Amino acid sequence: MSTPIPQPPGVPILGNIFNIDQNNTWWSLKGLAEKYGEIFQIKVLGKPIVFVASAALAEEICDQSRFRKYVGGPIVEIRYAVHDSLFTAYEHETNWGIAHRIIAPQLSTQAVAGHFNEVRDLTSELIAKWTQLGPKNKIQPIDDLNSLNLEATTLTFFGKKLNCLTGPVHPMIQAMEDSTSEAMKRPTRVPKFLNSLVYGTKFKSATAAMRAWATDLVKYRNENPTDRRDLLWAMMNVKDPESGKALTDEQVIDEIVTMPIGSSTAPCAIDAAILFLIQNPEVVVKARAELDAVIGSGPFSHEHLAQLPYIAGIARETLRLSFAAPGFNIEPIPRPGDTSPVLLAGGKYQVAHDQAMIIVLAGVNRDPAVFEEPLKFKPERMVGEAFDRLPAGVKKWFGNGKRECVGKHWAWEFLVTVLAKLIHEVDFEAVDPAYQLKQDGWFNVRPVGFYVKVKPRGA
Numbered sequence: 001m002s003t004p005i006p007q008p009p010g011v012p013i014l015g016n017i018f019n020i021d022q023n024n025t026w027w028s029l030k031g032l033a034e035k036y037g038e039i040f041q042i043k044v045l046g047k048p049i050v051f052v053a054s055a056a057l058a059e060e061i062c063d064q065s066r067f068r069k070y071v072g073g074p075i076v077e078i079r080y081a082v083h084d085s086l087f088t089a090y091e092h093e094t095n096w097g098i099a100h101r102i103i104a105p106q107l108s109t110q111a112v113a114g115h116f117n118e119v120r121d122l123t124s125e126l127i128a129k130w131t132q133l134g135p136k137n138k139i140q141p142i143d144d145l146n147s148l149n150l151e152a153t154t155l156t157f158f159g160k161k162l163n164c165l166t167g168p169v170h171p172m173i174q175a176m177e178d179s180t181s182e183a184m185k186r187p188t189r190v191p192k193f194l195n196s197l198v199y200g201t202k203f204k205s206a207t208a209a210m211r212a213w214a215t216d217l218v219k220y221r222n223e224n225p226t227d228r229r230d231l232l233w234a235m236m237n238v239k240d241p242e243s244g245k246a247l248t249d250e251q252v253i254d255e256i257v258t259m260p261i262g263s264s265t266a267p268c269a270i271d272a273a274i275l276f277l278i279q280n281p282e283v284v285v286k287a288r289a290e291l292d293a294v295i296g297s298g299p300f301s302h303e304h305l306a307q308l309p310y311i312a313g314i315a316r317e318t319l320r321l322s323f324a325a326p327g328f329n330i331e332p333i334p335r336p337g338d339t340s341p342v343l344l345a346g347g348k349y350q351v352a353h354d355q356a357m358i359i360v361l362a363g364v365n366r367d368p369a370v371f372e373e374p375l376k377f378k379p380e381r382m383v384g385e386a387f388d389r390l391p392a393g394v395k396k397w398f399g400n401g402k403r404e405c406v407g408k409h410w411a412w413e414f415l416v417t418v419l420a421k422l423i424h425e426v427d428f429e430a431v432d433p434a435y436q437l438k439q440d441g442w443f444n445v446r447p448v449g450f451y452v453k454v455k456p457r458g459a
């Protein structure tokens with residue numbers, strides 16, 4: 001006998017639509033995970049969606065012999081902007097493999113190491129801005145961190161300096177916000193016709209702005225020939241070793257647009273890290289001891305990264321507690337002719353043979369069955385053997401298997417580099433010392449209403 005999957009009480013026809021705040025879906029899901037535990041379901045317009053929120057069940061449904069990425073809901077909606085790109089391609093679409101084999105080598109640890117100096121120097125530009133704010137010293141770090149991230153992806157992947165760390169918000173940042181928010185809201189909007197009638201124009205203009213940014217990068221490269229062998233060079237020139245195919249001009253634009261949408265998770269994580277560090281001054285003391293011993297007052301070089309295990313622990317503990325990428329979708333691999341239910345936890349639960357499931361990392365990453373004091377920020381548990389001993393289910397911040405984050409090495413180096421520099425060089429103070437983490441967002445989540453003052457370390 002299997003156990004029924006818990007479900008909050010709903011309303012006729014619309015089901016559980018009111019259990020989810022359409023303007024903050026992931027915060028609602030975090031709340032439901034805290035209430036219901038390892039697994040729960042909701043019904044929206046008659047369709048069940050199952051949510052998995054424990055480490056053990058997450059690990060089970062990350063078994064690629066039984067499950068795969070589910071391309072549905074908001075991911076299908078964002079295909080309007082990027083078609084069958086890496087993030088949005090269905091399992092059967094051959095373009096995923098072609099693009100993956102062309103793009104992944106440019107995002108290997110070795111390739112990413114070649115961009116260390118660029119990311120370090122851009123971070124120095126941000127720190128210079130922050131430490132010269134004068135009377136305007138009250139900032140929402142996410143604003144500038146988003147700019148830093150767009151600047152870093154545009155420079156390292158596509159070879160163009162945008163100079164967007166100062167001045168108004170870059171149109172690409174606003175367009176990503178508009179398109180991802182719209183993609184999240186469309187699947188459950190009632191009545192459906194409002195999607196095209198009222199909100200279609202916003203979706204269209206955000207898509208046009210993102211594709212214009214990407215088109216400009218290709219134009220810039222064509223007009224400024226260079227020896228850089230970067231991601232853009234690969235997208236425009238390399239042929240897939242397996243099929244011999246290159247990306248079409250339209251696919252190049254699709255993949256260029258996909259990259260900053262993926263990468264926009266990294267600044268959300270750093271913003272949360274700033275909060276965790278303010279709340280845990282003893283962590284800053286330990287981190288600075290490591291940074292002073294390894295980097296001291298000399299130049300920060302790529303070789304230092306491997307000598308900063310405690311900073312790496314801070315980055316991992318941030319990924320755990322911020323769940324900046326808040327979840328990902330899974331479905332059972334179709335078994336032709338077999339529509340029997342799929343058993344989970346050795347038969348404790350049953351789901352339909354084609355049931356879409358969403359892993360809610362706010363539950364998984366803070367699973368009390370794995371972590372003592374799961375809500376505490378303790379980088380020590382993310383260092384060395386302690387980290388190695390943790391079960392695979394709680395290390396899914398970059399997704400899973402074949403469809404794991406293709407940018408994970410870049411993201412990791414960005415996180416460690418930026419965090420190391422910020423901790424080493426500046427002091428943060430929360431404008432509201434009683435601020436408690438509240439997040440919102442679309443494809444990623446970031447602290448809301450979190451303001452800080454910044455000054456040079458020790459000043």
Ligand code: HEM
Pocket residue numbers: 069086087088100107258259260262263264265266269324325327328329396397398399400402403404405406407408410411
């Ligand atoms: C802290 C930073 C990041 C986190 C936590 C993160 C997390 C994730 C997760 C959870 C997935 C799986 C999504 C799914 O299964 O639907 C994913 C996929 C992806 N990410 Fe990231 N990501 C980060 C940074 C980046 C960066 C820097 C890039 C750009 C290079 C990027 C590009 C992508 C792409 C293209 C995919 C789709 C991969 C595929 O399906 O083949 N991400 N990411």
